[in-house]
Amino acid sequence: MLAVTILGxxxxxxxxxxxxxxxxxxxxxxxxxxDCGEGTQIQLSKYRIKWxxxxxxxxxxxxxxHYFGLSGFLHSMGLLNRxxxxxxxxxxxxxxxxxxxxxxACTVLPYKLHFHALKEEGLLVKTDKFRVDCFPTKHRIPCxxxxxxxxxxxxxxxxxxxxxxxxxxxxxxxxxxxxDYHNNxxxxxxxxxxxxxxxxKSYGYCADTIYDASLAEKIKNVDxxxxxxxxxxxLAERAASRFHATTVQAALIAKKANARRLLIxxxxxxxxxxxxxxxxxxEVFEATDLALEGVTYTV
Amino acid sequence: MLAVTILGxxxxxxxxxxxxxxxxxxxxxxxxxxDCGEGTQIQLSKYRIKWxxxxxxxxxxxxxxHYFGLSGFLHSMGLLNRxxxxxxxxxxxxxxxxxxxxxxACTVLPYKLHFHALKEEGLLVKTDKFRVDCFPTKHRIPCxxxxxxxxxxxxxxxxxxxxxxxxxxxxxxxxxxxxDYHNNxxxxxxxxxxxxxxxxKSYGYCADTIYDASLAEKIKNVDxxxxxxxxxxxLAERAASRFHATTVQAALIAKKANARRLLIxxxxxxxxxxxxxxxxxxEVFEATDLALEGVTYTV
Numbered sequence: 275m276l277a278v279t280i281l282g283x284x285x286x287x288x289x290x291x292x293x294x295x296x297x298x299x300x301x302x303x304x305x306x307x308x309d310c311g312e313g314t315q316i317q318l319s320k321y322r323i324k325w326x327x328x329x330x331x332x333x334x335x336x337x338x339x340h341y342f343g344l345s346g347f348l349h350s351m352g353l354l355n356r357x358x359x360x361x362x363x364x365x366x367x368x369x370x371x372x373x374x375x376x377x378x379a380c381t382v383l384p385y386k387l388h389f390h391a392l393k394e395e396g397l398l399v400k401t402d403k404f405r406v407d408c409f410p411t412k413h414r415i416p417c418x419x420x421x422x423x424x425x426x427x428x429x430x431x432x433x434x435x436x437x438x439x440x441x442x443x444x445x446x447x448x449x450x451x452x453x454d455y456h457n458n459x460x461x462x463x464x465x466x467x468x469x470x471x472x473x474x475k476s477y478g479y480c481a482d483t484i485y486d487a488s489l490a491e492k493i494k495n496v497d498x499x500x501x502x503x504x505x506x507x508x509l510a511e512r513a514a515s516r517f518h519a520t521t522v523q524a525a526l527i528a529k530k531a532n533a534r535r536l537l538i539x540x541x542x543x544x545x546x547x548x549x550x551x552x553x554x555x556x557e558v559f560e561a562t563d564l565a566l567e568g569v570t571y572t573v
Numbered sequence: 574m575l576a577v578t579i580l581g582x583x584x585x586x587x588x589x590x591x592x593x594x595x596x597x598x599x600x601x602x603x604x605x606x607x608d609c610g611e612g613t614q615i616q617l618s619k620y621r622i623k624w625x626x627x628x629x630x631x632x633x634x635x636x637x638x639h640y641f642g643l644s645g646f647l648h649s650m651g652l653l654n655r656x657x658x659x660x661x662x663x664x665x666x667x668x669x670x671x672x673x674x675x676x677x678a679c680t681v682l683p684y685k686l687h688f689h690a691l692k693e694e695g696l697l698v699k700t701d702k703f704r705v706d707c708f709p710t711k712h713r714i715p716c717x718x719x720x721x722x723x724x725x726x727x728x729x730x731x732x733x734x735x736x737x738x739x740x741x742x743x744x745x746x747x748x749x750x751x752x753d754y755h756n757n758x759x760x761x762x763x764x765x766x767x768x769x770x771x772x773x774k775s776y777g778y779c780a781d782t783i784y785d786a787s788l789a790e791k792i793k794n795v796d797x798x799x800x801x802x803x804x805x806x807x808l809a810e811r812a813a814s815r816f817h818a819t820t821v822q823a824a825l826i827a828k829k830a831n832a833r834r835l836l837i838x839x840x841x842x843x844x845x846x847x848x849x850x851x852x853x854x855x856e857v858f859e860a861t862d863l864a865l866e867g868v869t870y871t872v
Contacts, residue, residue, distance in 0.1 A: 287652050288615050294645075312645040313612045316587050336677035338648045346593075346611040346641045353586050367677040371670060378635035378666040380714050415679050 275302055276424070276475040276497060277572040278537065280565045281317040282309075285504050285518075286339040289543035293317060293567060294339035297500070298328075299422055299477060300570075301404045303447075307331045307347075308420060308479055314343035315350050321568050325351060326358075330399065332406070333364035334481035335417035341368065345375050348387065356385045363398055363408070365416055366391035392418050400425065403451075409492040411483035413517045419481045421493055424474035426451075429464070436467040475573050478533070482540065484514055485523035490530035497573040499533035500565065502540035507554050521551050525558035535573065539565030574601055575723070575774040576871040577797060577836065579864045580616040581608075584803050584817075585638040588842035592616060592866060593638035596799070597627075598721055598776060599869075600703045602746075606630045606646075607719060607778055613642035614649050620867050624650060625657075629698065631705070632663035633780035634716035640667065644674050647686065655684045662697055662707070664715055665690040691717045699724065702750075708791040710782035712816045718780045720792060723773035725750075728763070735766040774872055777832070781839065783813055784822035789829035796872040798832035799864065801839035806853050820850050824857035834872065838864030 277300040282293035294311025298318075305328045307314075318325055325347075333341045341364070351360070362368075369389045376383075390398065398406045398420075407421045428450035436446060439462040441455045449455065455462040478493030480501045493499055504518035513520050519527075521538065528536035536559050538551060545551070548564050555562040563571060576599040581592035593610025597617075604626045606613075617624055624646075632640045640663070650659070661667075668688045675682075689697065697705045697719075706720045727749035735745060738761040740754045748754065754761040777792030779800045792798055800823035804812045812819050818826075820837065827835035835858050837850060844850070847863050854861040862870060 287649050288618065293615075312642065313615060316592075316612060319587065336674075338645055338674065338678060342641070342645045343611065346637050349637045350586055365677070367673060371673045371677065374666060374670045374673065375635075375637065378664070378670065378714070379637060415677070 283539040312342040423476040427471040429468035521554035582838040586842040611641040726770040728767040802837040820853035
């Protein structure tokens with residue numbers, strides 16, 4: 275299962291009850307936090323999302339609207355007595371900023387925070403279930419996009435059949451990942467109670483970026499693509515001068531990348547209404563949705 | 574005129590739609606921001622407060638719930654093209670944190686930010702209209718309280734009388750501050766159109782602190798006192814162990830200080846309802862109010 279929940283869809287200046295960038299990516303049993311603008315912890319609470327299950331955080335770049343909520347979030351997880359390790363992938367200067375903040379507050383987190391500096395394109399983390407890669411985008415400061423991918427998708431379980439073979443429900447998750455069930459010398463073979471897994475799913479997150487056709491290669495064939503659209507198409511010049519993109523440009527990238535669906539966000543505070551963003555993008559790439567806060571987009 | 578608007582009244586972990594500490598102090602024509610927890614800029618917008626008029630910011634200490642909204646606020650003022658100088662009074666380590674954040678984002682603010690490190694008790698800033706002093710409180714890390722005071726209060730203007738003497742309304746502010754009006758050799762004497770100023774008003778902000786009777790001396794005779802009450806009276810032991818205070822302790826300080834009114838806040842996230850805080854404090858000091866977000870308390 276792949277899903278993306280939007281926590282913040284606005285660009286730098288919060289406006290119209292829209293918040294700076296933050297997303298939650300669900301890949302089967304994993305929750306990834308992608309960027310963490312100011313107020314992310316409040317948004318997570320508002321949408322009743324259980325923070326404790328987040329084990330990986332990815333920060334694309336060090337413009338404040340993408341990470342000023344991180345320190346508060348890390349501290350709050352400490353106050354909630356988190357014990358599990360947490361992995362943070364981010365541009366290198368963030369480590370010193372966090373260290374100074376911890377030192378100034380005499381904070382000792384009750385969990386281990388592993389800082390991984392983003393340095394070169396490629397694999398960041400891989401398990402038998404998922405992998406995450408990063409790639410550079412073209413922005414005013416070093417900025418990274420991320421590609422999240424199932425290594426394999428879970429098989430489709432038929433629970434009635436499994437129960438009819440007396441497989442306990444506590445074993446269902448292992449069935450989904452392909453195991454047979456053994457009990458007192460008897461075997462329930464996996465293919466009796468499951469159907470083949472669908473094709474592994476993938477999500478591409480293009481962070482902040484100027485229009486860059488070469489990005490399409492990095493996120494080729496993703497099931498869901500997030501691309502920023504700070505501006506409408508008429509402001510292509512302003513977008514370029516600020517290393518941002520427009521509706522049409524985001525849609526072009528989705529088309530070139532052969533993405534299945536496109537999510538657009540990072541809307542400029544100059545825009546009150548958002549419908550026109552969707553209209554403009556759909557003229558180029560029909561399967562486009564606005565990234566709306568509190569909404570979960572499932573592939 | 575002295576007024577305090579509450580932007581955040583909760584302790585570290587945001588809860589029940591309560592936010593971390595931030596207050597806006599209005600002293601005649603000046604707006605002071607006191608502490609700046611995460612989300613302060615969003616709270617300011619929510620309550621339609623004009624940021625541009627804030628020229629002084631005071632940060633009591635470097636626990637995140639008192640300053641994690643500051644960087645976003647400083648950046649947003651830049652995005653809104655602020656040009657006027659801004660004065661920031663805060664514990665010294667904040668300067669390096671801010672510098673690193675600016676550097677990582679390649680931020681150049683369009684206004685001049687003057688950083689003043691809090692180092693010793695006493696006067697921070699004084700004009701002919703107001704003064705602000707700081708004093709240490711007893712917390713887990715270095716922490717400062719602030720005392721805001723009118724140097725003189727404006728005289729009470731009778732606008733009808735002033736108009737009857739043909740004083741233009743553009744001169745009214747200068748009348749309030751004691752000037753005579755001169756026009757073609759004729760004089761309208763100040764006392765003809767104004768009444769004497771009331772006693773200068775003062776506000777004491779005690780930040781985060783353990784119960785410390787000696788604090789009362791620092792905020793003697795203030796018109797309005799803010800004292801934290803993280804816990805109800807039954808948790809006095811826990812409060813002390815965490816260098817926080819209870820309802821009764823806050824009320825005792827107000828009594829010892831001979832304050833006119835008491836505002837209590839910094840409520841622990843363990844408390845859903847707040848009425849009992851007010852009840853407990855009022856048993857010791859009747860003129861107590863809960864610091865409620867969005868409410869302006871005028872003296």
